[in-house]
Amino acid sequence: MSSSILTPSLRVVRQRTGNATSQLNCASYRTSQAYNPSSQFLGSTKIVSLRLSSSWWRCPSKSRSRRDGHFVRVNAVSSDQLGEPEPRSSEAGISGESGAPKVSLGKQIGNFKDAFWRFLRPHTIRGTCIGASALVAKALLENPQLINWVLLPKALRGLLALLCGNGYIVGINQIYDVGIDKVNKPFLPVAAGDLSVTSAWVLVLGLAALGVGLVSTNFGPLITGLYSFGLFLGAIYSVPPLRLKRFAVPAFLIIATVRGFLLNFGVYYATRAALGLNFQWSPSIVFITCFVTLFATVIAITKDLPDVEGDKKFNISTFATKMGVQKISFLGSGLLLMNYVGAIGAAILMPDAFNTRVMVTAHACLGVALVYQTWLLDSAKYSKEAIAGFYRFIWNLFYTQYALLPFL
Secondary structure, three states, X not given: OOOOOEEEEOOOOOOOOOOOOOOOOOEEEEEOOXXXXXXXXXXXXXXXXXXXXXXXXXXXXXXXXXXXXXXXXXXXXXXXHOOOOXXXXXXXXXXXXXXXXXXXXXXXXXXXXXXXXXXXXXXXXXXXXXXXXXXXXXXXXXXXXXXXXXXXXXXXXXXXXXXXXXXXXXXXXXXXXXHHHHHHOOOOHHHHOOOOHHHHHHHHHXXXXXXXXXXXXXXXXXXXXXXXXXXHHHHHHHOOOOOHHHOHHHHHHHHHHHHHHHHHHHHHHHHHHHOOOXXXXXXXXXXXXXXXXXXXXXXXXXXXXXXXXXXXXXXXXXXXXXXXXXXXXXXXXXXXXXXXXXXXXXXXXXXXXOOHHXXXXXXXXXXXXXXXXXXXXXXXXXXHHHHHHHHHHHHHHXXXXXXXXXXX
């Protein structure tokens, strides 16, 4: 209580007698002194919960106790607890002195599933799934006579390998970014304490091993080499002593390489090989590879927009910390608009290679939507909510581009 002198004015909420025991819940006290910073009380009036037994007043608490023949402990409770019945150990199976309730096995499994899903970063999982599926679909539509459902299990193993690689890269980044994520992304499971660092290591190493095993047994040495190279780039992006994410240019080059070239070339090459075809660049695959490489560059520079506070605190050099949120949002939007204008120009100049109507209409609409979202961000004065919404919109454009690929 420190030096505060309390003058009680008790208000009886409930009184129960029996076996020489009485209970008084909800007693309010008003301090007669000004607020003392060293006191556990944060205002002039606090609500305390008391229990009166035949020999003393008592209330379970971890707070400091004071017994003068009657008062043993007092426990501060919030005002929103008033009127709620006090839990009994005989009814709830626990008491305030016996510790936390035991969590059921089903609840533990549910908590782990939730933490694991957040650990995988769902927006990147969606990007990998949509991108790989679109590339496979494009290769099949180019050679419909070679479609064979017997190849479906192999395709699914390939997709699983990609998801394992995705999980490894984003997972190892979370392991080495715990301090930063506590500021920038406190909802992530390692930063939030929902997943221990040891468990995270087990997951990332298991994902990497499973991914390499799947690729090496299904897709040959070239794809295995490219896959392993992608894992290597993901490691040096996050892991000291290199930790290239600290430097703006190497960071965006890694993201552009993995998301732009390795994914598109690797999936298309593996699909054609499974169909018994030699690799051959088609106009649409050249287009999507160039388009997504530039798009991945935009993701690389805009992903740091919501993280400026934590990056500055931990001396992480990004374009956003160097140039500011407004300039980077305009730069990202400008690069994407160049992409869309280039797509429209390619459709007009090469009508035999593309579906001109779809290319022009779709990319014009996406460009207009991008301008509108950039205007909304600027109108919101670059608040945290607006920045997060803008970054989500960038990813939605990414998904949409791959969804359009089979129809281009």
